[in-house]
Amino acid sequence: MTGAPPIIVTGLNHWFGTGEARKQAIFDVNLTVMRGTLTVLMGPSGSGKTTVLTLMGCLRDVQDGSVHLLGHELHGAGRELNEALRRRLGFIFQAHNLHGSLTALQNVLMGVLVHGSIDPGTQAAAARHALTLVGLADRMNYLPANLSGGQKQRVAVARALVGNPDVVFADEPTAALDHESGATVVQMLKRLGQVRGTTTVMVTHDNRILELADRIVTLEDGRIVNDTGV
Amino acid sequence: MSRLLQWLFRRLPIGWLQLTHSRPRFAAALAGVAFANVLVFVQLGIMNSMATATMKPYGFFRADIMISASDANSMTEGGNVARQWLFQALADPDVIAGAGIFVANVNWARPEKTLGLTTYGIDPTLPDFLSPDMAAKTTTLQLQNAGILDRFSRGLPRDEAAAIRPQTPLSFEVSGKTLTLYDTFAGGGGFGGDGFMMVSDQTFLTLFPARRSAAPDHILLKLAPGANAGQVAARLRDLISDKTLRTRSYAQAAADDLSYQQTKRPTGIIFGFGVIIGILVGIVIVYQVLSTDVADHLGEYATFKAMGYPQRFFIGIVLEEALILAILGFVPGFAVASALLAGMAKATTLPLAMTSGMAVMVFFGTLAACSLSGAIATRRLASADPADLF
Numbered sequence A: 001m002t003g004a005p006p007i008i009v010t011g012l013n014h015w016f017g018t019g020e021a022r023k024q025a026i027f028d029v030n031l032t033v034m035r036g037t038l039t040v041l042m043g044p045s046g047s048g049k050t051t052v053l054t055l056m057g058c059l060r061d062v063q064d065g066s067v068h069l070l071g072h073e074l075h076g077a078g079r080e081l082n083e084a085l086r087r088r089l090g091f092i093f094q095a096h097n098l099h100g101s102l103t104a105l106q107n108v109l110m111g112v113l114v115h116g117s118i119d120p121g122t123q124a125a126a127a128r129h130a131l132t133l134v135g136l137a138d139r140m141n142y143l144p145a146n147l148s149g150g151q152k153q154r155v156a157v158a159r160a161l162v163g164n165p166d167v168v169f170a171d172e173p174t175a176a177l178d179h180e181s182g183a184t185v186v187q188m189l190k191r192l193g194q195v196r197g198t199t200t201v202m203v204t205h206d207n208r209i210l211e212l213a214d215r216i217v218t219l220e221d222g223r224i225v226n227d228t229g230v
Numbered sequence B: 001m002s003r004l005l006q007w008l009f010r011r012l013p014i015g016w017l018q019l020t021h022s023r024p025r026f027a028a029a030l031a032g033v034a035f036a037n038v039l040v041f042v043q044l045g046i047m048n049s050m051a052t053a054t055m056k057p058y059g060f061f062r063a064d065i066m067i068s069a070s071d072a073n074s075m076t077e078g079g080n081v082a083r084q085w086l087f088q089a090l091a092d093p094d095v096i097a098g099a100g101i102f103v104a105n106v107n108w109a110r111p112e113k114t115l116g117l118t119t120y121g122i123d124p125t126l127p128d129f130l131s132p133d134m135a136a137k138t139t140t141l142q143l144q145n146a147g148i149l150d151r152f153s154r155g156l157p158r159d160e161a162a163a164i165r166p167q168t169p170l171s172f173e174v175s176g177k178t179l180t181l182y183d184t185f186a187g188g189g190g191f192g193g194d195g196f197m198m199v200s201d202q203t204f205l206t207l208f209p210a211r212r213s214a215a216p217d218h219i220l221l222k223l224a225p226g227a228n229a230g231q232v233a234a235r236l237r238d239l240i241s242d243k244t245l246r247t248r249s250y251a252q253a254a255a256d257d258l259s260y261q262q263t264k265r266p267t268g269i270i271f272g273f274g275v276i277i278g279i280l281v282g283i284v285i286v287y288q289v290l291s292t293d294v295a296d297h298l299g300e301y302a303t304f305k306a307m308g309y310p311q312r313f314f315i316g317i318v319l320e321e322a323l324i325l326a327i328l329g330f331v332p333g334f335a336v337a338s339a340l341l342a343g344m345a346k347a348t349t350l351p352l353a354m355t356s357g358m359a360v361m362v363f364f365g366t367l368a369a370c371s372l373s374g375a376i377a378t379r380r381l382a383s384a385d386p387a388d389l390f
């Protein structure tokens, strides 16, 4: 795959808590992720997968070491840079985190509108297209309360992908999905990587996804213990 | 509505969608804002009507300067002023005419109810000191024991008032004397009495034998055209050796009276407090609604933050909600308050009414109060942390 690596992590350490309760969760993590690849983070519960993901996705301030994301250093980055970078990312959370007062279509639109002044017709068309891709063409105007868990997660996927992100961060995105839709989502991410060069970093335990991964990074107690290209 | 808002804000009307997501909660919030509006409107209506009632008697007369006793905070109270000061004032080149006026309460015992009439004794040969409407009727006052009556007196049937004309006068007994009403004028119930009556100074002195013509309640002065009432009043204060007297321009006397009623009288203070309490109730209700709404949506806001939405976007949502509550709460508040004031006016004959000035003031006040509540509620936005989402 071509281009400068979108994510370069060097000497990353992270602590939680203050004073006596201060505890190190991440120890000297080094990781370079290439453009258009699907990287899977594995490891037991509490090993630091989510922490690493939020640090790389500029959702958490870097305390020590360096995270280079899309050409920008996150250590010491200000609010404006964080916001600008987040707009180039797509997040798929463990919980779907849809807005309960917005319809499926409006939730997906939120992923487009953040990019500012694009023609409203184009915005709506993009949102509809994204929902169609995840198989929800007939559920556009449903409120989340009237969708199943799997459908909600697919709306969240559409919302993350509709803005054409450079990097997608996903934390157990298939946990709430049935076998088939889980596979569909991951295949879609994989294809996006091949077609658009979208980079995906995903936390998962799902064996079926491991088969699709370009690289599997295993964490234990906040350290990388295994790093395999497949 | 949603589409209109979307077009207005050039984004999804998230505040509107959030507020209307739960209809009962939204209705309760609007009822709260409407309630606060009603509180403020009713208090303001009462204060306004007090102001109108206070100003009413000043409208009966035409003068440039008024000399009153030190304790005369209004037209209807206070001690007398010696008439000699009137003559002394006339020595000033700018003072061209003067008149004394007398005030007292006359009780008209009627079968149903005794009317308390605030009665002015005036010199009917000096119509220049009266409003044109009143001046046109002074000829009848030159008759012995004649009076003209406030046709809007509280407790006086309208048709009975309408029947009082020079051709068909109406007589009644006051302290053993027969007073005859030949005409009526437009007064209107105040807080002090049931209505007003005008009699000549001669008739006044027969009704109140203890009063003397040399000591009226107030002295009114007219100035030469172009003279400055404030400057002449200052000159007269120097000239008049009784320094306890209050010599003010007529407009100043009216303004002082009003501010006395609103800030020194218990009733004025109570209604003023009522307005403040109404505003506070509104601010607290809206703050409560908005901060609960922010707290309920912290997860959604954190998600939007993770997607790259800036802080001003969330402040925009909260202010959008504040303005929606203000505008939609104002409408029923205005309607209920208008009906209430009309009903109260009917029941009390006080000049209680919704005015456009009040409506505009309360509307913008509501916008400001709701924005303030919204601004305070946005402080809770800080707890939406996208790092907690995974």
Ligand SMILES: Nc1ncnc2c1ncn2[C@@H]1O[C@H](COP(=O)(O)OP(=O)(O)OP(=O)(O)O)[C@@H](O)[C@H]1O
Binding pocket: A016, A017, A025, A043, A044, A045, A046, A047, A048, A049, A050, A051, A052
């Ligand atoms: N907000 C926090 N405050 C304090 N400690 C935290 C916080 N978040 C994570 N930790 C700690 O940091 C370590 C790594 O947590 P993390 O959530 O990254 O693990 P994980 O690999 O994602 O686990 P899981 O598979 O259960 O999601 C754990 O020991 C956890 O208790």
Ligand SMILES: [Mg+2]
Binding pocket: A049, A050, A051, A171, B390
């Ligand atoms: Mg985790």
